[in-house]
Amino acid sequence: MAGESRIDPWSSQQSTDYARIRDNFGLSSVEISKIPNPNQLHRRGIIFAHRDLDVILGCIDRGDNFGVLTGLMPSGKMHLGHSMVIDQVKWFQEQGGDITVAVADLEALATRGTSLKEGRKLALSEYIHNYAALGLDPDKTNIYFQSMRPEVQRLGFTLGKKTNLSEFEAIYGFSGETNLAHVQAPLVQAGDIVHPQLDEYGGLRPIVVPVGVDQDPHIRLTRGLVGKTNWFNLKPRKSGGLTIGLSIQDENKSHMGVLDSGGINRQVRATIFEKLHTCLSQLGFADVLSNPKHGTLEIPGATRGDMSRIKISLLSLERSMGGMGLMPPCSTYHRFAVGMTGDKMSSSKPETTIFMHDTIEDMSKKVKRAFSGGRATIEEHRRLGGDLSKDVAYQYLEFFFEESDTELSSIARDYESGRLLAGEIKQICIDKASEWLTDLSDKRDQWVDRIDEFIATDSK
Numbered sequence: 001m002a003g004e005s006r007i008d009p010w011s012s013q014q015s016t017d018y019a020r021i022r023d024n025f026g027l028s029s030v031e032i033s034k035i036p037n038p039n040q041l042h043r044r045g046i047i048f049a050h051r052d053l054d055v056i057l058g059c060i061d062r063g064d065n066f067g068v069l070t071g072l073m074p075s076g077k078m079h080l081g082h083s084m085v086i087d088q089v090k091w092f093q094e095q096g097g098d099i100t101v102a103v104a105d106l107e108a109l110a111t112r113g114t115s116l117k118e119g120r121k122l123a124l125s126e127y128i129h130n131y132a133a134l135g136l137d138p139d140k141t142n143i144y145f146q147s148m149r150p151e152v153q154r155l156g157f158t159l160g161k162k163t164n165l166s167e168f169e170a171i172y173g174f175s176g177e178t179n180l181a182h183v184q185a186p187l188v189q190a191g192d193i194v195h196p197q198l199d200e201y202g203g204l205r206p207i208v209v210p211v212g213v214d215q216d217p218h219i220r221l222t223r224g225l226v227g228k229t230n231w232f233n234l235k236p237r238k239s240g241g242l243t244i245g246l247s248i249q250d251e252n253k254s255h256m257g258v259l260d261s262g263g264i265n266r267q268v269r270a271t272i273f274e275k276l277h278t279c280l281s282q283l284g285f286a287d288v289l290s291n292p293k294h295g296t297l298e299i300p301g302a303t304r305g306d307m308s309r310i311k312i313s314l315l316s317l318e319r320s321m322g323g324m325g326l327m328p329p330c331s332t333y334h335r336f337a338v339g340m341t342g343d344k345m346s347s348s349k350p351e352t353t354i355f356m357h358d359t360i361e362d363m364s365k366k367v368k369r370a371f372s373g374g375r376a377t378i379e380e381h382r383r384l385g386g387d388l389s390k391d392v393a394y395q396y397l398e399f400f401f402e403e404s405d406t407e408l409s410s411i412a413r414d415y416e417s418g419r420l421l422a423g424e425i426k427q428i429c430i431d432k433a434s435e436w437l438t439d440l441s442d443k444r445d446q447w448v449d450r451i452d453e454f455i456a457t458d459s460k
């Protein structure tokens with residue numbers, strides 16, 4: 001892949017060419033008509049892409065279990081941009097998902113030099129406190145620290161066997177100078193993403209990871225690693241139907257009936273195929289063509305639509321045989337709101353964003369100075385109308401502050417037609433943002449002594 005189309009998850013310089021990102025990295029578009037009870041970000045096309053979201057939508061539809069895993073890096077102050085992940089998480093929570101949140105204290109140490117102690121303090125006082133105020137349900141939310149969950153680190157280490165420095169160079173642009181803690185961070189994140197599937201964390205079920213699109217390299221890496229651990233590959237056949245192929249690896253050779261000499265232990269192989277037959281007949285597929293010697297089994301009558309239930313059954317079989325039995329994570333992505341100066345939003349430049357702890361005065365000042373889509377003179381503005389695509393006040397109403405679609409489109413109409421002036425749309429934004437910030441701060445007050453309810457027992 002060309003270097004220019006790499007995404008650097010640790011840079012504040014994010015590309016905003018979303019169509020290109022989607023195409024370059026093979027993301028799917030979100031089809032709003034398929035989303036039940038779409039939230040504000042769905043309705044406005046801000047959650048714009050996904051990987052395998054259909055798997056989760058299927059669970060929602062059938063009332064099956066699914067998990068949601070996301071993470072936060074405790075570095076700097078929490079701002080508006082960070083709230084979008086919570087909006088995504090809340091929606092999945094409302095649709096029945098169980099929620100796990102990773103506090104990436106190891107990643108903050110590796111990439112920002114934040115000590116674990118400082119990271120913990122920041123996570124509790126800034127991030128988790130605001131997450132609570134933004135409306136996550138503590139009964140269905142478990143927050144843990146990377147540094148305190150050995151299973152996550154063990155899993156990251158184990159998955160590390162399936163990749164190498166060249167792949168890390170290709171995905172992340174790492175080089176000889178990259179410090180080794182930074183090299184470990186993506187593996188720990190892969191551990192974060194996968195571990196809710198472990199039996200002690202809820203067991204085999206689809207996991208969706210709602211994130212900003214800057215995190216996609218980690219999703220891609222994790223999906224690749226998971227695929228390499230699977231013992232049974234399931235693929236569509238060219239002639240229709242599906243094929244299962246055994247994936248022979250160092251770790252599973254003997255279980256798969258491969259002898260040290262390279263020959264096949266027929267007895268072991270036959271047992272595996274019997275188990276495969278049992279799995280498939282339980283799912284209603286009696287007609288299968290097996291070739292134990294080649295390690296393949298064809299199911300002519302199965303369709304692509306059957307893939308996900310066959311896959312789950314193969315993964316449980318793998319687990320019963322001693323494998324990890326992991327599903328590739330699903331993901332959804334939001335776009336980024338523009339910075340208030342019209343440039344990128346960044347916590348290190350306070351004038352580009354609104355922090356959760358900003359006073360109404362701070363916020364008002366920033367909105368008044370924010371980049372505007374208004375024209376040079378009132379006369380020109382009345383004649384030509386404002387430019388919504390550039391106007392920060394409008395976009396912040398759209399992303400964050402104006403819940404009502406009707407209200408938002410009426411503002412848009414008035415602004416584009418020149419009826420509403422730049423100063424006036426800014427005032428609307430200030431009024432709405434004041435309500436939003438005041439409400440958040442009230443809610444924070446309510447949670448001040450109860451943050452502990454969100455923290456998993458191993459991380460208290």
Ligand code: TRP
Nearest residue numbers: 069070071072073102104189192
């Ligand atoms: N890397 C993420 C960030 O920079 C934090 C993170 C850690 C994360 N583990 C995760 C995000 C797992 C999603 C899923 O904010």
